[in-house]
Amino acid sequence: MSEGGERARGNVAVIPEGARPIVDQITAAGVVVAWTLTTAEWFIVDALAKRSGPDMLAAAAVQAARRARNGVSHARYFLRTWQALPPAPAEGTVPAAPTGPGADVIPLDPTAPRKGRAAQAADWYAEIIAKEQ
Template sequence: MSEGAYAPASLTDPIPPFARPLVDKITAADVFVGWDLTAGEWLRLDAMLKRSGVDMLARHAVTLAGRQTVSSARYFLRAWTSLPPAPTAGTVPAAPTAGPSADVIRLDPSQPRRGRVAQSTDHLAAALAAMEAQQ
């Protein structure tokens, strides 16, 4: 990155051009914070934008701002550092699981649901019947 990459767009707009899409998305979500970052922080932000993308950073900032009052974008820098890289172009999202968790077995809705006691009774009856058959 060139040394002037973090330079403001103008004297009246302190936001560098590379950060404008992020600032606009966050502001459009009614999150209003100060963008008084240092030159080094703008460089870090540029690297985070290249790594994770505008959408991911904006979504995370809006989520964080919904939990507490945030007055400066500096607050987001630490949180954005832990975000994963954006998926490679052309990556297909994972298919959603059938239930709330991947290890949930769907029950057949046409079959009556039986509790554990009823199931245990059936198992015990089957075991007793097997023992009687052997005698």
């Protein structure tokens, strides 16, 4: 059935209050789409938000919209992406350690005074000489 037929029968639901944070986050990210979903589709969105969390749904929608070659004009486009998302992590779950280039680098404290290489070398040589004596 076409969207026009659904609207004519009054099957299109307004944005439920529980979905408002998702819609607001997606719109604030610059992704502007039509939100004329049916009542059944809003129930699906609600269930997915409870499973994966509204932040995850919003982030996935923004990424999907940016990847879309022809742009996105309707929120229905996000339903498949959202259905493929994993459940939100359990409360208190610690994120995995980062991997990839630079993941094992310890950042330096930018406020700590640092000696130049020559000064470090002079200190090392002074320590060696002190140990030998």
